[in-house]
Amino acid sequence: MDVLALSDAKVGSAGVVERVDLPDEVSHYLAHLGFLPGTSVEILRRAPAGDPRVYRIDGVEVGLRNETAKHIFLRVISDTADNSPTATIEAA
Amino acid sequence: MSCHATAVVEPIEEKIPTPPGAKPRMRTVALIGPPNCGKSTLFNRLTGMRQKVANYPGVTVEHHSGRMKSIGRNDLTLIDLPGIYSLATYSEDARVAVEVLTGKMPGVPKPDCVLLVLDATHLNRQLMLAAPVFSIGLPTLVLLNMSDQLEARGGKIDTLALARELGHPVALISAAHGKGLEAIPDFLLRAGSKLDDGLRPVQLPVLQSAASCRSWATQVTARTKYQSPAASLWTRRLDSVLLHRVFGPLFFLVVVIAVFQVVFTLGQPLSDGMGAMLTSAGAKAAMWLPDNWLRALLRDGLWNGVQSVLVFLPQILLLFLFIGILEDSGYLARAALIADRVMRSIGLNGKAFIPLLSAYACAVPAIMATRTIENKRERIATILIAPFMTCSARLPIYTLIIAAFIPNQRFLGGLLGLRALLMLGLYVIGFLAALITAKMLNSSVMKASHAPFILELPQYRWPTVTSLGLRLYDRGKLFLKKAGTIILGVTFLVWLFSVLPIHGGQFSALSTSVIGHLGHWIEPVLRPLGFNWKIGIGLLSSIVAREVIVGTLGTLYGMDPATHSLGLQVALRHDITLGGAIALVVFFAFAMQCTSTLIIVRRETNSWKLPALQFCYMTTVAYVAALVANQVISRLF
DSSP states (O other), X not given: OOEEEGGGSOTTOEEEEEEEOSOHHHHHHHHHHTOSTTOEEEEEEEOTTSOSEEEEETTXXXXXXXXXXXXXXXXXXXXXXXXXXXXXXXXX | OHHHHHHHHHHHHHHOOOOTTOOOOOOEEEEEOSTTSSHHHHHHHHHOOOOOOOSSTTOOOSOEEEEEGGGTEEXXXXXXXXXXXXXXXXXXXXXXHHHHHTTOXXXXXXOSEEEEEEEGGGHHHHGGGHHHHHTTOOOEEEEEEOHHHHHHTTOBOOHHHHHHHHTSOEXXXXXXXXXXXXXXXXXXXXXXXXXXXXXXXXXXXXSOSHHHHHHHHHHHHHHTTOBOOOOOHHHHXXXXXXXXXXXXXXXXXXXXXXXXXXXXXXXXXXXXXXXXXXXXXXXXXXXXXXXTHHHIIIIXXXXXXXXXXXXXXXXXXXXXHHHHHHHHHTHHHHHHHHHHHHHHHTTOXXXXXXXXXXXXXXXXXXHHHGGGOOOHHHHHXXXXXXXXXXXXXXXXXXXXXXXHHSOOOEEGGGTEEHHHHHHHHHHHHHHHHHHHHHHHIIIIIOOOXXXXXXXXXXXXXXXXXXXXXXXXXXXHHHHHHHIIIIIHHHHHHHHHHHHOSOBTTBOOOXXXXXXXXXXXXXXXXXXGGXXXXXXXXXXXXXXXXXXXXXXXXXXXXXXXXXXXXXXXXXXXXXXXXXXXXXXXXXXXXXXXXXXXXXXXXXXXXXXXXXXXXXHHHHHHHHHHHHHHHHHHHHHHX
């Protein structure tokens, strides 16, 4: 599966965090919110202005600006065109 | 018999000899956990105190202590700490938490045991904090909060299995509903008497990096068969509307306008009613007093001043009701998300939005809330612009002037009023001043390094009636206290100097008194703004606090024989032009008329430089803006 920046992933798609290329201070904070390799992440929605976007990581919703999200990479797992948010609730 | 038994038991317990080398008695308990997991809600439950709680991360930025009265442990002090993700600290509020926890904070005793609060609905992530907290080596009780949410959304936790895995006792609680809290006194008894809880110490992750804590947390939750609850459907549904491209910003605007509209349509009649009541009460009470200086002091001086501020209580409470609903529901974080684009264009972190928004209530807590901003320059910039946000202390002078000078004209079939629009305009110019100042700071003084915008969006929750009621009660009390202390005090001084000096046993007339002379002396500077000398005295006295101007004007107009029998609104209409009136509210939109804010800025930045600069800058902006407003309006109308 292809790896791409979180900021390039489509709203409604989901994947697994591959790596985080950010300064320690930032990646440390993100890590505690769940942005660590191996965690599943879902692109939930965009703010009205298009940026920041809201990600669901590990059951928590987090807003990130694209300038930050472009340094986080994910392996896309589901790239469903179906981006109705209700369809993605916790199947597992 | 049982009476007798207890009487015997108690002294025996006292007499148990302390084994040599044993630690002294337990005194201090620390409350720690990640942001927005409900520590302060629990703190309030256990101590019966009222720390501010709301539904967004970073509400608590200082440590607070209180006796654990509500569970009958007056001997124990509970310390509430700001939320942290780990023991590594990047922001000021997290530094406070870690220093208190490790006993390095001067003046705060090292805690004897720890209550670790975790949000049970995201245990994988929240447990990451457990390993570093356990490693401090204090007796720790793990409290899994929000059990009600967990159950409602189908999550499961085996607390016994978890306790075995963690090597520390675990209890499932709901701080908001007061459920499961009996585990806390139990734990405190055991920790105090060093009773064995039957749990073996466990191997903690050796490397305390985020990744190792995380994989440890995931293993623990997997082994104990933790089932995370389903995402709240309601939160998603609401967000798809409230963060919608079009409806999102529209809703935001409607909310803001509705607040002002209600403050006027509902608040104004309430205020008027209260005013009439207070005036007649004052008049009745005055009849009992002899007609001498005492009556002059009490009625014309103090009562006129204080009651002209008191009448704004209903409007202030309405404003805080709205702020409370926005904060408790979780909407505030969404508003921050919507506003981030604007904040970024002026070089401010989106995180600055929450402190700035809370500055609409009062700049003092807002300036303290900037501690959550990691970047020092952005923090200073936010401190500098926060007092431009329209705080509730501006409400009395705004509503007084608007009600006195602006006709109650309605548009759009009565939905929108001219008064509410002008009020909105005043809020907007304050906000614009903040934006422009931030932009200037960013392009010259402070080249901001771009700290990232990372914002957790909490689940929506219904604000509870109790929590809103308590907020209003506390706010009302604060307002009445201010009226009874600061405003009463300044009003007394204003009255005193407006009857001094005494000539041959007679009080001075207002215009020949100390205040009159001072007022006439500063009048030339204020005349171009359309202000008379009474307004000038009001401005000087309100450097203490913004509401004071209304009290001072109440006193001065109450003492002036020409306006003595008129209400304050009518007296003002007699005395200043529309241009001067608008200039006055414009002045208040920008001026730094607040000693508490200056003091808190001094405290947070450790120097007088910033508050002095802020005072001069804001006063200059206010003067120029009021001058322009008066000149333009007097030419137009």
